[in-house]
Amino acid sequence: MRYRWSALIALVAAMHVGTAAAVERGGVMTFGRYADSLFLDPASTEVNVDIWILSNLYDTLILPSDDGKGLQPGLATSWSFSGDNKTLTLKLRDGIKFSDGSPITSADAKWSLDRTRNPDTGAWASLYESIDSIAAPDPSTVVINLKHPDPALLPVLTAFASAVMPSKLIEATAGATLADKVKAFAEHPVGSGPFKLQSWKHDAEMKLVPNPYYWRMGEDGKPLPYLDGVTFEVIPDDATRILRLKSGELDASEFIPYARVEELKNDSSLNMELFPSTRIEYVALNVRPELDGKPNPLANPKLREALNYATDKDAIVGIVTHGVGTPMTSFMSTATPLHVGDKPLYPVDVDKAKQIMHEAGLDKGVKVTLMTLAGNEDEVGIATALQQMWKEIGVDLEIQQIDNATRTAAYRAGTFPSRLSLWTDDIADPSEITSWALYYPAVQSFHTGWKNDKAVEIFQASQKEMDPAKRQEEYKQLQEIFNSEGPTVPLYETPYPVALAKRVQGFNQLPLGNNLFAQAWLKK
Incomplete structure (x- = not known):
């Protein structure tokens, strides 16, 4: 079968997307962030604080559609597969520049x-x-040759990791190795997206200004973006971030605590948005046999099972999200393609949890440490609730509040005990979260050290399966394995809570998480 995609996709999408009023150019939008970026390199980063900035600095050959569910032309205007689906040819736009x-x-x-x-x-x-x-x-043609047909290749090419970077500039950057060059380049990146980095004061402020050579046109027939710039202010404390938003010092703030959503909905100076998402919240459990040279209690699958049954997800949804969230029915969100499941995982059963603890010989109790993000009201609420729930079955939960950079480093190194985790898809395909969750060769299953050989085998087969029905069956099996044995305590899925000043128009956060500022504008 031969596939062909063109700018027609973007034209059709544009017919359904628009703004109620004529756009206005100019002005700088000030956006409050809960944490700063760590490393602005598309290939090597894996954290949202980087990813959601990178989508404004770099473009990919193919872009996600404006609703995050499909594809539209990016740096490439068209692409086509060969008859055997093993060669993909893409044609670049004319005259595009970094x-x-x-x-x-x-x-x-x-x-x-x-x-x-x-x-x-x-x-x-x-x-x-x-x-x-x-x-x-030739300069305008990219040919990708495959070992085997890949059902996820096109969505993967929309991912931030597929960003097109200036190879000659990076190679010319000072540094003994390529890694050194990329590290230096990431402090002052030159990109292909709608904005460029003007300045960056780590852990304090980042300023983006328009890329004067950007290819995409706005509704007024002129190049995007509409804004003169975006200033990101790093404010880890939720209450402080909201206070500055309400005082008019910020134009927008991300990750509004769900306890404050109703209050901000009633604020006449703000638009409290709940953007559709693929966001899930869960507890990641390190299951390695030892941590810091000592036996790790979470290596015991019985303890992990007991923790799941002791966790009242409905109560946490009510306490933390104030009813905005819903309990998870699989390790992936219900908005993720090929999701299977219509019932919450591990319905609360404290008696069953106690029985499991008894059978595991853990009657005398056990101590578990949970890393949470300092200043994050939602995480404090979750951790406090878990502390009380798990105490009923003899688990002493120590809550450790730390900054984002420290927690991320421990997570990536596999030295964390357990942590509250947020995931959001970056592509409209289940292969991304599945590779992260249970394909051990990728990142050792959410960095937890959990491994299931059968899951690895099925995932590898699914990456070659072009029959939609067979691939769907493989994903059903993968979800059954992880949902019954995986190294997490699944909690809930929620929309993205973003509060915006009334003057902010056109800002969009895709279900894939990307904060898109290219079409945002300020009403004067």
């Missing part, structure tokens, strides 16, 4: 994707496993 004015070529796309798919340099390399080689036969 934010420094240098041309974007197929050689840059090849270099970027080769680096991303290399396990030594790409955190998400497992998603690109099907690629055998990439060619750039």
Whole structure:
């Protein structure tokens, strides 16, 4: 079968997306963030604080559609598969440039994707496993040769990790190794997206200004973005961030605590948005046999099972999200393609949890440490509730409040005991979260150390399966395995809570999480 996509997709989408009033250009939007970015490198990062900035600095060959559910042309205007689905050819736009004015070529796309798919340099390399080689036969053509057909390849090419970077500029950056060059370049990146980085004061402030060479046109027939800039202010404390929003110092704030949503809905100066999402909240449990040289109680699957049955998800949804959330019915969100499940996982049963603890010989109790984000009201609420619930079965939960950078470092190193975790899909395909959750070769299953050989085998098969019905069955099996044995305590899924000043128009957060500022504007 031969597939062909073109700018027609974008035209059809544009017919259904618009603003009620004529856009106005100019002004700087000030956005309050809960944490700063850590490393602005598309290939190697795996955290949202980086990803949601990168989507404004870099474009990909193919972009997610404006509703996050499909595809639309990005740096490539068209693409087509060969008859055997093992060769994908993409054609680049004419005259596209990086934010420094240098041309974007197929050689840059090849270099970027080769680096991303290399396990030594790409955190998400497992998603690109099907690629055998990439060619750039001329400056405007990219040819991707596959080892086998890949049902997820097109969505994967929309991911932040597929961003096209300026290869010559990076190679020319000072540094003994490529890793050194990328580290230096990431402090002052030159990108292909609607904005460019003007300045960055770590843990305090980041300023973006328009990329003067950006290709995409706005509703007024002029290049996007509409804004003169976006200033991100890092304010870890939820209460302080909201106070500054209400006083008019901020134009917008992310991750509004659900306890404050109703209050902000009633504020006449604000628009309290709940954007549709793929966001899930869960407890990640480190299941390695030892931590810090001592036996790890969470290595015992019986303890993990008991914790799940002792957790009243409905109560947490009520306490923390004030009814905005819903209990998880699988390890992936209900909005994720091929999701299976219509009942909450592990309905609360304290008596059963106690019986499991008894059978496991844990009657005398056990101590567990949970890492939470300091200043985050939702996480404090979850942790406090878990502390009380787990105490009923003899589990002493120690709550450790730390900053985001420290927790992320421990998580990636596999040295964390347990932690509250948030996930949101970056592509409209289940392969991303599944590779992260149970494909051990990727990141050792959410960095927990859990491994299931059967799950690994099924996932590898699903990455080659072009029959939709067979692939759906494989994902059903994968969800059954993880939902019954996985190293998490699934909690809930929720929309993205973002509060905006009334003057902010056109801002969008996709179900894939990306904060998109290219079409945002300020009403004067």
